[in-house]
Amino acid sequence: MHIEVDQEKCCGAGQCALIAPDVFDQRDSDGVVLLLDPEPDESARAVVTEAASVCPAAAIAVTG
Incomplete structure:
Protein backbone atom coordinates (compact mmCIF):
# COMPACT_ATOMS: atom_id res chain seq x y z
CA MET A 1 0.00 0.00 0.00
CA HIS A 2 1.24 3.47 -0.89
CA PRO A 40 2.56 1.51 6.20
CA ASP A 41 2.20 -2.16 7.01
CA GLU A 42 -0.77 -3.94 5.49
CA SER A 43 -2.31 -4.20 8.95
CA ALA A 44 -3.03 -0.45 8.76
CA ARG A 45 -5.08 -0.72 5.55
CA ALA A 46 -8.49 -0.49 7.25
CA VAL A 47 -7.71 2.69 9.19
CA VAL A 48 -5.85 4.31 6.29
CA THR A 49 -8.73 3.57 3.91
CA GLU A 50 -11.19 4.99 6.43
CA ALA A 51 -9.06 8.12 6.90
CA ALA A 52 -8.95 8.67 3.14
CA SER A 53 -12.69 8.13 2.77
CA VAL A 54 -13.65 10.64 5.48
CA CYS A 55 -11.24 13.36 4.32
CA PRO A 56 -13.54 16.28 3.39
CA ALA A 57 -10.98 17.65 0.90
CA ALA A 58 -10.14 14.29 -0.74
CA ALA A 59 -6.48 15.07 -0.05
CA ILE A 60 -5.43 11.45 0.62
CA ALA A 61 -4.78 8.88 -2.12
CA VAL A 62 -4.20 5.21 -1.34
CA THR A 63 -2.84 2.86 -4.01
CA GLY A 64 -1.65 -0.72 -4.07
Whole structure:
Protein backbone atom coordinates (compact mmCIF):
# COMPACT_ATOMS: atom_id res chain seq x y z
CA MET A 1 0.00 0.00 0.00
CA HIS A 2 1.24 3.47 -0.89
CA ILE A 3 -0.18 6.75 0.39
CA GLU A 4 0.12 10.22 -1.07
CA VAL A 5 -1.29 13.43 0.37
CA ASP A 6 -2.01 16.70 -1.36
CA GLN A 7 -1.19 19.40 1.16
CA GLU A 8 -2.60 22.04 -1.17
CA LYS A 9 -6.05 20.40 -0.98
CA CYS A 10 -5.94 19.73 2.77
CA CYS A 11 -8.36 21.83 4.81
CA GLY A 12 -6.94 20.79 8.19
CA ALA A 13 -10.01 18.91 9.45
CA GLY A 14 -7.73 16.44 11.23
CA GLN A 15 -9.88 13.33 10.84
CA CYS A 16 -6.97 11.43 9.30
CA ALA A 17 -4.73 12.07 12.30
CA LEU A 18 -7.50 11.00 14.69
CA ILE A 19 -8.25 7.79 12.80
CA ALA A 20 -4.69 6.75 11.89
CA PRO A 21 -2.23 8.61 14.15
CA ASP A 22 0.67 6.30 13.25
CA VAL A 23 0.34 7.33 9.60
CA PHE A 24 -0.91 10.93 9.68
CA ASP A 25 -0.27 14.02 11.77
CA GLN A 26 -0.95 17.73 11.38
CA ARG A 27 1.32 20.75 11.21
CA ASP A 28 1.09 22.80 14.38
CA SER A 29 1.00 26.07 12.47
CA ASP A 30 -2.06 25.45 10.27
CA GLY A 31 -3.34 21.89 10.76
CA VAL A 32 -2.34 20.71 7.29
CA VAL A 33 -1.78 16.96 7.02
CA LEU A 34 1.67 15.48 7.50
CA LEU A 35 2.32 12.01 6.14
CA LEU A 36 4.36 10.08 8.70
CA ASP A 37 4.49 6.76 6.84
CA PRO A 38 3.91 6.67 3.07
CA GLU A 39 4.05 2.85 2.97
CA PRO A 40 2.56 1.51 6.20
CA ASP A 41 2.20 -2.16 7.01
CA GLU A 42 -0.77 -3.94 5.49
CA SER A 43 -2.31 -4.20 8.95
CA ALA A 44 -3.03 -0.45 8.76
CA ARG A 45 -5.08 -0.72 5.55
CA ALA A 46 -8.49 -0.49 7.25
CA VAL A 47 -7.71 2.69 9.19
CA VAL A 48 -5.85 4.31 6.29
CA THR A 49 -8.73 3.57 3.91
CA GLU A 50 -11.19 4.99 6.43
CA ALA A 51 -9.06 8.12 6.90
CA ALA A 52 -8.95 8.67 3.14
CA SER A 53 -12.69 8.13 2.77
CA VAL A 54 -13.65 10.64 5.48
CA CYS A 55 -11.24 13.36 4.32
CA PRO A 56 -13.54 16.28 3.39
CA ALA A 57 -10.98 17.65 0.90
CA ALA A 58 -10.14 14.29 -0.74
CA ALA A 59 -6.48 15.07 -0.05
CA ILE A 60 -5.43 11.45 0.62
CA ALA A 61 -4.78 8.88 -2.12
CA VAL A 62 -4.20 5.21 -1.34
CA THR A 63 -2.84 2.86 -4.01
CA GLY A 64 -1.65 -0.72 -4.07
